[in-house]
Amino acid sequence: MVKSDYPDAEIGAYIPDIWNPLSAQQRAFLAQHYTIHKYKKNETIYCEGENPSHLICLLKGKVKIYKEGVGGRSQIIRVIKNNEYFGYRAFFAEEDFVTAAAAFEPCTACLIPMDIILELLKENNELAMFFIKQLSKDLGISDERTVNLTQKHIRGRLAESLLFLKDAYGLEEDESTLSIYLSREDLANLSNMTTSNAIRTLSNFASEKIIAIDGRKIKLMDIDKLRKISKIG
């Protein structure tokens, strides 16, 4: 609702992947229909079972896509950063959401009704190719993740999650601190383990000088070693 921060004239700069392929006319059409929303920290963006209606492009902040499993345990499936799109898979598959989305931290997002996207897809193949490519990449990542989460041991899974967070959200200026601060519980849900085991394994990594922890701040001290641990499982 705070379009002021993201003036219409510049919207294209914030959603380049779907804006660039469009013709002038298509851009005008899109510009008429998008809206800007803000989400508070920990706010739910959509829930499992809901009906998908909008393509969401994250302009600012960090989002988790997760799934409630058996016995209250939840599993983080993927994470979203700046300029990434989500919320559209279920619509294309003609299903309700099988995952939920929530904000790790305060977020701003651009929402575009899926009907509008469908209209654009009918006339613009380059846009269709964007979605085909994106879905293909995500499917590869998901397949990879299935094996990693099922076959690796705790240390391997946690090491992998730390590297995953580094790749997803990068490091701070010191080139070693993860620029996302997660609760131990979220870290556990990302790594398919209990909170206790996330805490314990994190402490072990710290005493082995592979990482350094200061509350929720995590410094990666020995990335090669993390890679090795992640690789051997």
Next chain:
Amino acid sequence: MVKSDYPDAEIGAYIPDIWNPLSAQQRAFLAQHYTIHKYKKNETIYCEGENPSHLICLLKGKVKIYKEGVGGRSQIIRVIKNNEYFGYRAFFAEEDFVTAAAAFEPCTACLIPMDIILELLKENNELAMFFIKQLSKDLGISDERTVNLTQKHIRGRLAESLLFLKDAYGLEEDESTLSIYLSREDLANLSNMTTSNAIRTLSNFASEKIIAIDGRKIKLMDIDKLRKISKIG
């Protein structure tokens, strides 16, 4: 190479999902470039790390898509049946294969070079929508599977695999025998467990009269109970 069994004139009937959206001209173009291949039982169709080049439509037989994990264990990611397409994800993502494919039983497939598909995609949006929808469905299944394989216990995972095989390949005329005969090892690889545990759990199900086993033949005797076991994990 045995086009005889699948005469050119009828090819459209075998690959309807991508044939129907095409114009007459596009169909002619496609007909010029497809080939028919046969695969023997257990033959590898493609390997992890290879470069994807063809869209494959399975005309006859059953195929597994799997991934070698840590320590020689392999994980079956999904299975393919008649009239389903595979082999294209990696191409669209511009990656090498992250999975491998092999024939469960003797197979016949129609291969179409991905370049040809790309050409057709440029001019045909309906075809693009087919891939968007298919990839979206597969991604949902993959996400679902990640949670099922990681959070459920052995009995839940095996029950789920049996139901999964029923949905994928159906039952024989008796309405209860799975119409695919897998080795215990494949069943284990599908369910993320060791072969011993697959054997053991299968025996347990049999003594509980939930299934009946006769070699590799598996009869589902109490599907409701299987669903319940799968659900509670």
Next chain:
DNA sequence: ATAAAACCATGTTATTTAGCACAAATGTAG
């Protein structure tokens, strides 16, 4: 500022699952 709630840390125990060994059954090649 203070109370309440959520989170972090660590030790102990219980459960689940993998790993191994070996025998029996089945399939396969010559």
Next chain:
DNA sequence: CTACATTTGTGCTAAATAACATGGTTTTAT
């Protein structure tokens, strides 16, 4: 048909992980 390889079945042991309990610490809300 026979010999050999592979698959299946079963029991036992070891390892990995979850579950629980408790106390300290930080965050949040009022």
